[in-house]
Structure formats: C-alpha cells, structure tokens
Amino acid sequence: MSTYPPLRSSRFPLPASRFPPSAWMESTNLSVPSEPIGAPLGGLMKPDAGKVEVNGRDVTGWSTNDAIAAGIGIVHQHFMLVPTLSVAENLVLGCEPKARGIVLDYDQAAQDVRKLSSETGLVIEPERLISDLSVGEAQRVEILKVLFRGARILVLDEPTAVLSPPEVRELWTVLRRLRDNGDTIVLITHRLDEVVDLSDTITVMRAGQTVARLKTAETNPAEIARLMVGREVSLSAGKRVQPLTRAVRADAGKGLSIQNLSVTGSRGIRVVDDVSFNVKPGEILGIAGVEGNGQTELIETIAGLRAVAKGQISIDGVEITRRSVANRHDAGLSHIPEDRHRRGLIMEYTVGDNLILGLQKHFSENGIIDRSRVMEHAMEEISTFDIRPPNPLLAARTLSGGNQQKVVVARRCRCDRVHPPAAPRRTSRGESNPPRQRRAQ
Missing domain, CATH: 3.40.50.300 (P-loop containing nucleotide triphosphate hydrolases)
Known part of the structure; x- marks a missing residue:
C-alpha cells in the first residue's frame, strides 16, 4: 500500500444539518489503497491511531456493514457499479426485494428507484444498463445507491469531477435539500468554487494532516489555496491565454x-x-x-x-x-482515455510498467525487458510530470486520481505527435499543473 501521504492526526467534527467540512486537499481519493479520510469512517480501513465517533458513539474499527447500518454512505471518486446490470439492480444489490422470498422482485426494485429518483431530483431510468450510461449519469446512480441504503452522513469524493455545469447545479440542489432534512455532508473536492459556494465550514489538509479549520464566510479562495499548497498560488487559470508564437519545423507535416x-x-x-x-x-x-x-x-x-x-x-x-x-x-496518434481505470492503466502494474505500456519494444533486447532502462525512464517521467509519490515500484492503484492521470499523459506524450485527450484534467489538482501544461504546449 502507498503511504504517501498518510492520514496523520486529523480531526474534524461533523454536526448534523450542515455541510462540514469541505475537505480541500492537494491530491487524494477514498479508495482503500490510498489510505484516505473516508476509509475509516466507512469501515473500509482500521485507523492506526485515534478514533471515529458517530452520534457520540465510538465506532473505531467497525465493519462496512456496521457503517451502512449506522447511515454512513461513501460516494467514491471511481464508480463502484456493475456495468452489466441495470440501474435498479445496482441500487438494490445486497438488499434486494424478493418476490415470494426467493427471486428478485424487479418490479418492486424499479418502483423504489423511481420513487427515490423523483424525491431527490436525480432522474434516471431504472431499466437502463450501467454500461449504456454516460459518466455523469453513472455518478447519479452512485449517489442514489447510498441514499437508497438510508445514508444520513454522506461522504462524497470528487462528485462533480465529470459533471457538466447544469448537472453540478442539480447536485447542489439535491445536497442542500438533504442538508435541510438534517443530513450531514462531507464534500471532498479540488474545486475551490464548489468549496466556497456550498460549504459551511472547511477543513484544509496537506500531506495527510489538518492544517486549518475555517468558516467559509470568513475566508476566500486565495487563502484556502495558500493553506493547501503551503505557498502563494496563482488562481488566474481561468483568464484568457494569449496565443503562443512558435516556430514550426518545415517537415512537421x-x-x-x-x-x-x-x-x-x-x-x-x-x-x-x-x-x-x-x-x-x-x-x-x-x-x-x-x-x-x-x-x-x-x-x-x-x-x-x-x-x-x-x-x-x-x-x-x-x-x-x-x-x-x-x-x-x-502513424503518431495517441489516445488519452476518459476512463483511465479501464482503458488507460493496468491498476495492479507498477507505475514504471504502466509508463512503458505499448512501448515495451523500446526497452527490450532479444525479447527481454531491460529493467534498469525502465527504471531510468520512469524516474525521468516522474520528475517531469511531478508524479507523487515519486516511486516507480508502487502499483498504479495506490496513486490518487490526479497522479494516475499524470502517468497516462506522460506515457502518451512521450513519443506521439497527435494527442486527442478525453477530459484530460479529470480529478487533477486544484492548482494549475505547470509540467503538464508545458508538455502540452
């Protein structure tokens, strides 16, 4: 498992009926290998120290089933859905309504989904297969899934990373409605505008530690970004970029x-x-x-x-x-896919091995891969693209979403000339990424 950065001595209270805290971090996710905030809360991991309390009760080390029964729902950054099943089948998976106590009562499941969908505003047809949904629609299903199980404490990890602006506004309406009904929302995001727009309080974390607890009304994006990174950060990424003037080779094609x-x-x-x-x-x-x-x-x-x-x-x-x-x-064309988990990486392979996928012949002699050349190449790309942690022997699954994306981009940008990326900044860090921008330019 990756230990970069570990979660160390971090504490934040979660009073009901509010949005505390919006956790704003440099790079993390809630999957088990990344040792995140939500894993101990959701029963996915046991903390090495400290404790977790829900409604004043110490629940440290409880199981996932215990967490669900207590009303805690984790909406993961990467979808936990079965693509070959329908929306309704995914929502009731593990708590299926039974007809005559034996087989799945699909009609009842579909009816339950329609009712919940109508109540929350997260509209989706229960009969549709997950594999046929857009990324934004699949995100709605993930949120509906935890609500279907009665979650009253929702931990959302980058829930808007792949949503369009109208879908984000719809989600905010849903979350505010849940808040007004007495639910507690923990929003983990790299988007400063979302933190400021939605939260009541903010916990800023850096390198696994809490560095600040702020009231949203008393802070601003510049202060949050500075606390998160540990230095002053330019927030001018949204300004119009002046056209670049460059010389193009005569043989560029x-x-x-x-x-x-x-x-x-x-x-x-x-x-x-x-x-x-x-x-x-x-x-x-x-x-x-x-x-x-x-x-x-x-x-x-x-x-x-x-x-x-x-x-x-x-x-x-x-x-x-x-x-x-x-x-x-x-011919010089590469593809940076939208879904890096299924199409961009082999999650159990190391960072070094992922960086040479499709390029093995350039690192081989007589059919045998030269591991020293692979390591040298990996360290060069890790340095160029600021991949963290800087360890080529770690499995890709242990990296945060933003750093996984860097691995994909680094591999494809190495030797190709035409790069059609789909959502290339998905889950990238809140501050601009100079190495990636320079390579694109």
Whole structure:
C-alpha cells in the first residue's frame, strides 16, 4: 500500500444539518489503497491511531456493514457499479426485494428507484444498463445507491469531477435539500468554487494532516489555496491565454484532418454528425460540450475504437480512417482515455510498467525487458510530470486520481505527435499543473 501521504492526526467534527467540512486537499481519493479520510469512517480501513465517533458513539474499527447500518454512505471518486446490470439492480444489490422470498422482485426494485429518483431530483431510468450510461449519469446512480441504503452522513469524493455545469447545479440542489432534512455532508473536492459556494465550514489538509479549520464566510479562495499548497498560488487559470508564437519545423507535416465525420452510437443513433476540422502542427484544439453530446464518441473514433459511419480521418495527408489502433499509433496518434481505470492503466502494474505500456519494444533486447532502462525512464517521467509519490515500484492503484492521470499523459506524450485527450484534467489538482501544461504546449 502507498503511504504517501498518510492520514496523520486529523480531526474534524461533523454536526448534523450542515455541510462540514469541505475537505480541500492537494491530491487524494477514498479508495482503500490510498489510505484516505473516508476509509475509516466507512469501515473500509482500521485507523492506526485515534478514533471515529458517530452520534457520540465510538465506532473505531467497525465493519462496512456496521457503517451502512449506522447511515454512513461513501460516494467514491471511481464508480463502484456493475456495468452489466441495470440501474435498479445496482441500487438494490445486497438488499434486494424478493418476490415470494426467493427471486428478485424487479418490479418492486424499479418502483423504489423511481420513487427515490423523483424525491431527490436525480432522474434516471431504472431499466437502463450501467454500461449504456454516460459518466455523469453513472455518478447519479452512485449517489442514489447510498441514499437508497438510508445514508444520513454522506461522504462524497470528487462528485462533480465529470459533471457538466447544469448537472453540478442539480447536485447542489439535491445536497442542500438533504442538508435541510438534517443530513450531514462531507464534500471532498479540488474545486475551490464548489468549496466556497456550498460549504459551511472547511477543513484544509496537506500531506495527510489538518492544517486549518475555517468558516467559509470568513475566508476566500486565495487563502484556502495558500493553506493547501503551503505557498502563494496563482488562481488566474481561468483568464484568457494569449496565443503562443512558435516556430514550426518545415517537415512537421499537415497535422490532423477530420472531414465530414459521422459516427453511430451504441443505440443506433447518430451521435457525431458531419464534423470537420483541421489541427495543424503546433496547435491545441479544444472541444467543448456538455457530457453526452458526442465528444467521447468523436475522440474514440479518431483513436480507432469506434467505426466511422462516413467521413475521413487523415494524419499528414495520409488517410487512416480504416486503420487499426496499432497502425494509428505508428502513424503518431495517441489516445488519452476518459476512463483511465479501464482503458488507460493496468491498476495492479507498477507505475514504471504502466509508463512503458505499448512501448515495451523500446526497452527490450532479444525479447527481454531491460529493467534498469525502465527504471531510468520512469524516474525521468516522474520528475517531469511531478508524479507523487515519486516511486516507480508502487502499483498504479495506490496513486490518487490526479497522479494516475499524470502517468497516462506522460506515457502518451512521450513519443506521439497527435494527442486527442478525453477530459484530460479529470480529478487533477486544484492548482494549475505547470509540467503538464508545458508538455502540452
């Protein structure tokens, strides 16, 4: 397990009917390997020292079932859903209503889901498969799942990382309604605007320790960022960036060309319709849109993961529309996926091994990987991209979401020339990331 950073001597009270605390941290998540805040509270890990109290009762070291029974719900940063089951089946998993006490009463489950969905405003069709949902819709299911089990203390780890602005506003409405009903909300996020907008009190943590407890009304984003990082932080990332002036090599080629591209989705519906654009060498093209409007399908089609209904994809004037993923990679195109867990990393592999996935031939001789070269390469990328902890032998699953993303970006940016990233800043740290920005530029 990773011990970077450990959770050390951290304490915060959680009075009911409020939003205390919004925990604002440099990089963490609630999965078990990352030794997080929510793991002891949810019964996922036993603390080495200290205690956890709920309603004045010492519950240190209790089980996950004990936590659920006490009304604690953990909404994880990475979804804990079964993709081959429906929304209703996921929500009732482990507490299924039974028909005649034997088989799943699916009608009752669907009815319960519709009722809860209506009450909370988190609208979702109970019959839909998880695999068919957008990332934003899957997030709604995660929240509904803990509410279905009667949670009165909700710990949400980066709940808005993949939500569109309208979905974020809807979620805030839901959380405020729960607060007004007497529930306690713990919001863990790297987004300062969310902390200031939603919370009553704030606990700032750095390197596993509490460094400040603040009343939201008496602080500001600049102070929170300074306490979190330990130095003054520029919050000007949202300002307009001046165009960069650079020289482009004479042999740089024509870049990426998309002409009249159309793509059909899994339901047989046209999700990308007659899209055209060109990206020259030395350019960064941004594609903006609300979740579920074809961005994912567009990127996956360019990467070769989806079939083209019509249109043409070219790199440097050479058509690659029907080429395989491997051939596109050889042509200089890489793909930074939206779901890094399923498509970007092998979670049980080390950071070093993940950094050479697909590149093994460059680190091998006579079919045998040169581990010393892998380590040298890994340490170089860890330094360049500020991957934490700086240990290439740790399993990827032990890293926080932002650092996992750095591993994916570092690998893809090493040797390719065209990079179509899907949500590249998902769960990245609150402050800007200079190494990643410099590499993109």
